[in-house]
Amino acid sequence: MSRTDKCLRPQNDEKLVFDVNSVLNERVTHYCPGCHHGIAHRLVSEVLHELGVADKTILVASVGCAAFTYDYFNVDSVEAPHGRACAVATGVRRARPDTVVFTYQGDGDMAAIGIGESLHAANRGEKITAVFINNTVYGMTGGQMAPTTLLGQKTTTSKQGRSLSNEGGPIRLAEIMAQLQGVAYSARYALDSVKHVREAKKAVRGAFDAQIAGLGFSFVELLSGCPTNWNLDPVAANKRIANDMIPVFPLGVFKDVADE
């Protein structure tokens, strides 16, 4: 397989005790220490591996920290302009209905510049899966305010703290998605603890199951840590997810037509 850094295989007398699945490339991460993209990548790769669909999967990459998602996945990929991943994925899935298509987007990409493309793809019931990473900031550009930034949260572009009167409140995309008729599955989980990661994995699986069953658009939001731009160490970042984010962004499955 390609795009693998050979240095990550066992060297000399090192013994392999845990291996990644074949969908995830082994390579040195470009993500920051404590960042949750790595966990999210692993969950998605495990689901694709379990479903045995990686060989017919197409990843639509977005813009932001996740721009290089394709470096970590052993699947055919295409890059989308900022915010347009769900439109690109629409074109891919309509052109090739026999494929499994997913987008992987951050909160700036999907909930700000790309909210139009995202909601309309969802409303049309495009048979694609969107994995949405909500870490309340623009990570790649240096921690600016995102549409999901919490009220009172200080960022490099909301130095006094986000206020309802000036910047509006955080957008709860999973709940919005659940209201659209074309959406088959919408859930939000968090990546701050083992328990939550396990739940998140089930949600990712539920989302891909819905796509493969042809039920419509599927969406899974993952509350993620960004220690670098939160100015916190990784442990404190996990605590912030539990204490500050989850009360604003409740966890759960908001819609699952397969269950109805």
Next chain:
Amino acid sequence: MSETDRVLIKGNEAVAFGAVDAGCRCYFGYPITPQNEVPELLSSLIPENGGAFVQAESEVGAINMLLGAGACGVAAMTSSSSCGISLMQEGISYMAGSHIPGVIINMSRGGPGLGDIGPSQGDYFQAVKGGGHGDHRNLVLAPSLAQECYDFMFRAFALAFAWQNPVMILGDAIVAQIKEPVRRVPPAGAHKPKDMSDLARDWRIEGFGGRGQNAVPRLLKSVYLAEGALAERNRLLLQKYTDMRREALFDSEYTDDAELVVVAFGSIARIARSAVRRLRDEGRKVGLFRPVSLYPFPEEALRLCATGRRFLVIEQNTGQMVEDVRLALNGVSSVLWHGVMPGLFIGAGELIDPILQAVKEKS
């Protein structure tokens, strides 16, 4: 040719018939005048031919759907007009940067801003100079008849796949809306739809399993951050744009012995042709040179007929193609310009005086 081959249709309808006959299997677009007959007709023709028709939420959505379908190596298109094409420029730049084919119809409107829905050639610069950010070029064809709207769709898809590049058809309200007889028969030498999928086999995304279980995953992208990587990418694009020059197309009449050659494209070329023929009948030594491909611009052909002649560029804008004519001729001949203002419907009679004046004017 039998009479039953001919149908009385608008240029927009000819685009739609040409698209499906040329093998187009996906259409993505957003309503805008004066091109609405294209999506209206394709909304039934494309599904009837086993393809996908999606009315997008915006032109931004449409161009990115085109990017996605093109990345799969499927013949796909969008259509719009001026302001909508402006919204597509980001996606067009990404397609060019990622070597993704697609056909984009611009049945342009008058501008700037909301302008009007009348005839205009004000989008010439946007079409031929790239239009979006970064160094990129679109192949651009300019039909002047409904028949060419049909025929050029074959050429547009063939070019898009041959060069893995966006191709734009630049028309206007006149060619889009005039109803005239069109032969719905693929032009001589037209490619077969299968040729396109053959050309795409080596680069399209499809799920790597389609190429065997141990196939290397493919990636289509335009981002190149490593040191020197973007320079290399641009060198590759530059080479492509240089090689594209052989696709230059033009037609001309009476240029052999003309003292003054009128240069015009699209609908205005058709009107100018009537004026030139009328003046020929009166014994005036005038000719017509019509760029059919606006990018690449047929500069070599223009240079070849330059010696001893003067040129009058007539275009429906405030002076755009005249710059390319001057660049092509590089001071060898004098180049005059007559602008028809966007939004006006003119007849050949209105071009007689400007041409006569240019004939008389000594450089």
